[in-house]
Amino acid sequence: MKPKITWLVFISIIAFIALSGIQGYLIYNTYTLKSNAFIENTRSKILSIDYDQELDSIVDTWQEDLKNQIADYKNKRTTQKEMLDWLQQKADSLNKDYYRIYQEQLTGKKLGYSVNYKKNIVSVVIFDNTNDTIFPIGEKETFKLFGNDFPNSKANSVSVTRTFSQYDYIDQTKGDITTQHYNLEIKFKDLMYIEDKNNIVFKQMxxxxxxxxxxxxxxxxxxxxxxxxxxxxxxxxxxxxxxxxxxxxxxxxxxxxxxxxxxxxxxxxxxxxxxxxxxxxxxxxxxxxxxxxxxxxxxxNSLTAEHLNLKLQSLEIISFLKQLSEDFRISVTDKQLSLEASFQQEPVYVAIDKFYFSTAILNVLDNAVKYSKGEVDISLSTSTDKGFFILKIKDQGIGIPKAAQHYLFDKFYRVSQGNLQSNQGLGLGLYYTQQIILAHGGVLKVESEKGKGSTFIIKIPMER
Known part of the structure; x- marks a missing residue:
């Protein structure tokens, strides 16, 4: 039967983990769809800004300067690097107006969240007799033309466009002045970065x-x-x-x-x-x-604390315990018993039912005898603390495993490890003892370590 329960628990755990995984996967898919829809909605609104005439005119101004720079480059009046540096400076000078206009247009879209934008140049290629690649060169892979700078790794693509134009320039490199033609291809990539994208999507979800x-x-x-x-x-x-x-x-x-x-x-x-x-x-x-x-x-012993009909009477508990421990000492004849009592001198008065309270203490003492090997060594001690009388019954028996202590006072429970099962019983003694102590408004606890004995602690309220 035990292997079946183990397998059932194992299968149940696997099924729960699988269902949790499926739920997590569905949430992740929903997040992906929401995120993609959110990005696409933002992209469509940004794309409509790209067709603004004022912005187009700024881009055209930059391209006109690019045409002039290429003419100087072709006539060897400037190097490729110098041309790109100049174009970067030109773009930076135009970017102030470009970004201002762009932000005004973006505000009109009433997105409700912050979006960073930039227009990158992916490549600039001259198609003529030499087919010269102006950009990219070296390790630089992108060229920010306009907008706000941010890492490309955090960005989402808005659009990729390409312009293909034919231009003329005056060639003076061979001593003769001639007009030459070339085709210019420029690839642009527009990128956007939504700062609070994850928070916005999570709010939607x-x-x-x-x-x-x-x-x-x-x-x-x-x-x-x-x-x-x-x-x-x-x-x-x-x-x-x-x-x-x-x-x-x-x-x-x-x-x-x-x-x-x-x-x-x-x-x-x-x-x-x-x-x-x-x-x-x-x-x-x-x-x-x-x-x-x-x-x-x-x-x-099957009665609970609520069903015990106690007949409480005021007793001087120290004298009562002395007499009870002495009677118990005399009653043990089948084992050698050492019973030490360390009782306080001052009298303590409590309200108890003599019969039931005696039964509770004797149950603990009987267990100490029952679960001890060889000579039985028991010590009793008393104290008071914050209105409670405390009795400790300590033995040097075989002890109780930590795992079993949690169930020790359950009805019918018997520790089933080691030598503890060598004694017969119904598993009712400690349950009944606890119910008696609870009925007196007290607490019963155990401190034990396997092989090192046990200490049962009884706390009941004193008379005021």
Whole structure:
């Protein structure tokens, strides 16, 4: 059964991870679509600005200067680098008016968010007898013509355009003045950078994100609840099975003894001997009482703190504990017991039910004897703190594993590791003890380490 539960939990976790992954993938796809739609909407509005006549005239002015610079370049009056440097300076001088007009046009679009824009030159090529590439040269791959500068890696493309024009220039390089022709190709690439693009897209997706998060949390809660219920049910099933096995074992011995004693009463020789008959009847009586006590233990120890009908009375608790510990010392005859008591001298008064409170303490002491190897070493100590009386019962037994301490006071729970399972029981003693302490308005805690004994701490309120 355990491997089936393990596989079921494993498959459930894999399914949950898969569903979470699918949900994350769908959100990512939605973000991509929203982002692309947002970029496309911004691009379409920016494209409409590119056809502004004032902006076109500034670009034409720059191209006219480029034509003149190429004429000087062809006549070897300037170098390629000097020509590009001059064109950059010219573009910078024109950019102030260009960017101002552009921003005015952009403001009229009422986008509601900030957009940076620039027009780059990708290449400048002269087609004539030599087919000369003016740009790019060296490591420089782009040439910002107009707009605001920003890294190309953060930008989105607006458009890529190409102009192809034919120009004439006066060639004076060979001593004769001649008119030469060339074709000029210029490739432009317009780029934009939306500073708060991610925040804007996420705001547009806010409803979807909140809904997805809510569904994820609901799914996580249901998953956790289902797994917890499954594990709890498995645990309860195991506990109930152990309880049935334990109580069956406890009942078998007295029932078997009763059967033998009953059969002996059918023997004529036993009936003719008064002593033998009395002995058989005594056996039947003892085993009947044992069965009755076992049934009473199951019935009584199953009560919760709310159902315990306490008869509280004011008691001087130190004297009460001294008498109780002494009676317990005398009652232990099957093991060598060392019981040390370190009680405070001043009297402390508490309101307790003598019967139930005695039962709670004796249950803890019985466990200390039951789960100790060899000589039993128990120490009792008392103290007071902030209106509470504190009793500590410490033993040097085999201890309790950390993992089991959380369930130690659960009904029917019995630690099933190591030597702790070597003693028979119903798993009701500590549960009943805790219910008694809770009914008195107190707290029961345990401090233990496997192999190093246990300390049970009982705190109950003092009388005021």
């Amino acid at each position: 806010l409803g979807l994100l909140i809904g997805s998060l809510f569904l994820f949390l609901v799914m996580l809660g249901l998953f956790y609840y289902s797994l917890k219920s499954l594990i709890t049910q498995k645990k309860l099933s195991t506990v109930k099975t152990d309880f049935i096995n334990n109580i069956t074992h406890e009942l078998k011995t007295p029932l078997a003894t009763l059967g033998i004693a009953t059969k002996s009463l059918k023997n004529q020789q036993i009936l003719n001997k008064p002593e033998a008959l009395e002995n058989s009847l005594a056996i039947i009586e003892r085993q009947n009482e044992r069965i009755q006590k076992l049934i009473d233990q199951v019935m009584t």
